[in-house]
Amino acid sequence: MREFVYKALPSRVVFGTGKVTTVADEVEAIGSSRALVLCTPPQRAQAEMVAEMLGSRLAGIHDGAEMHVPIESARRARALAAELGADCAVAIGGGSTIGLGKAIALESSIPIIAIPTTYAGSEMTPIYGITENGLKRTGKDVRVLPRSVIYDPDLTMTLPLGMSLVSGMNAIAHAAEGLYAQDGNPVMSLMGQEGIRALAEGMPQLVEAPDDKEARASCLYGAWLCGTVLGNVGMSLHHKLCHTLGGTFNLPHAETHTIVLPHALAYNSPNAPEAMEQIANAIHASDGPGGLHRIATKLGMPTALRDLGMKEADLDRACEIALSKPYWNPRPVEAAPLRALLQRAWEGAEPR
Ligand code: NAD
CATH class of the missing domain: 3.40.50.1970 (Rossmann fold)
Structure with a gap:
């Protein structure tokens, strides 16, 4: 129970x-x-x-x-x-x-x-x-x-396609972390899954036709649900990493979320199996982190921090900052695997 x-x-x-x-x-x-x-x-x-x-x-x-x-x-x-x-x-x-x-x-x-x-x-x-x-x-x-x-x-309708896609992935990140939040609840989990589903359905349609009204409505509806999750439950490693990368290295908000999300989820995957299954189901994929990475790649979203201008030499410092004052996380946040996560996100490698 x-x-x-x-x-x-x-x-x-x-x-x-x-x-x-x-x-x-x-x-x-x-x-x-x-x-x-x-x-x-x-x-x-x-x-x-x-x-x-x-x-x-x-x-x-x-x-x-x-x-x-x-x-x-x-x-x-x-x-x-x-x-x-x-x-x-x-x-x-x-x-x-x-x-x-x-x-x-x-x-x-x-x-x-x-x-x-x-x-x-x-x-x-x-x-x-x-x-x-x-x-x-x-x-x-x-x-x-x-x-x-x-x-x-x-x-x-005027939100450029590229921005629409990364903004959608930013929204999905709120819902995904809400699914394993320490203070989560069944209502927020339902909202999170439905929010991810609506965005994962709407985003590929936007690529086909950026002014498709139904697709725009689906994405905005998903954004509402995902935003509600963000407002109600605590966020974990993924949001900590994005705040660090955005705040200290001035990386763009939604693009950073898009790149880091599959890697942060893969990190937490062993300790949050139920959330990963819910994400996979919502996006109709065999697994959550890999499925989101494949969506980002297929729709032409950025997948490597180096493409945002981040320097490889800054990864150690990013790791140190992310380790200080950590947010609660389902898997203990440790230096070596965190540094490896950042390296993969920098290179644009597959999440694991
Ligand atoms: P943004 O508000 O910075 O907008 C980016 C650019 O897109 C702006 O120039 C904006 O005018 C333009 N734009 C927005 N909508 C447009 C549209 N429909 N058509 C044309 N141009 C449009 O970007 P964002 O990603 O929405 O917000 C990022 C900021 O919000 C970050 O600073 C982040 O920390 C903050 N944020 C805060 C919370 C919170 O709960 N406090 C939650 C999410 C994000």
Whole structure:
């Protein structure tokens, strides 16, 4: 018998094609009336569309979202929100934009409505990250959990194919680690398996036709489920490695997840057989880690850290950092096998 504790996070989800048009209703539903719309500079046009839909409920647009949420950028956005008298933030974009909304919410407690346009999953988590003096500080605070999330597959049509695929693999990583989480539970396991299934079904269809609406919807639905798992249970070795590689060596977030995942899962495989079987079933493969590696290769995703610009000489340091303050992991994290894992991920070898 498996013992568990199940706790649900309070959030409202609106899912469907064209649902971005309900943004003003969502502002009202959370009891707000003046929204500051957040975006990155390239997504300004989507933010302007949302601004128009908000009508009299618009406080302004801020297109200053940046990767890793630098503290200066968070301060600027907080000051602007106060100056404009905003009583909520509408973040339209990927994890970086939603991260900026979270940085505002953390200090001012103004609620966030998230409109995710990638599959990263930040919109379903109470986790925030802010970078100060080159160090990314992360923490958990329920005030940063978006109160309402609008998933509109139409808004993901502009996400370039390559980014869509690695972002999908980033989402799968949350669900895969959730399947063997120490604080996991049967509900999160169901969500994780269904999330992996939906993404593994949608991603190859995107390669055939990147603007296939059903495939886009399947991927976004999977991203929601996988993000929910990330928000509810603890992550292990794979996420620790990706934080190390992204934080210290400045490697791109979703690509790093894509490359490391099969190797981290292969490492944990002997100690998490049930999770590996669930992953294999969800992707219709004979094994989980090898199956994910084959999907990445077949769909043309990056499979070697060296192709992201990582230097082989940095692998020892990456190993050392990953060994310090380890996350809980189903298999003890030891130097020699971890260093071998990193070497294989660097070379783009098969996971084992
Ligand atoms: P991102 O938000 O950095 O976006 C990458 C680029 O793609 C940006 O220029 C963005 O404007 C653009 N983009 C996004 N959606 C688009 C679309 N539909 N069409 C065209 N361009 C689009 O990338 P990401 O992978 O979504 O997020 C990564 C960041 O999020 C990392 O810093 C990561 O740490 C963080 N994150 C945090 C959590 C959490 O729970 N706190 C969870 C996942 C990711």
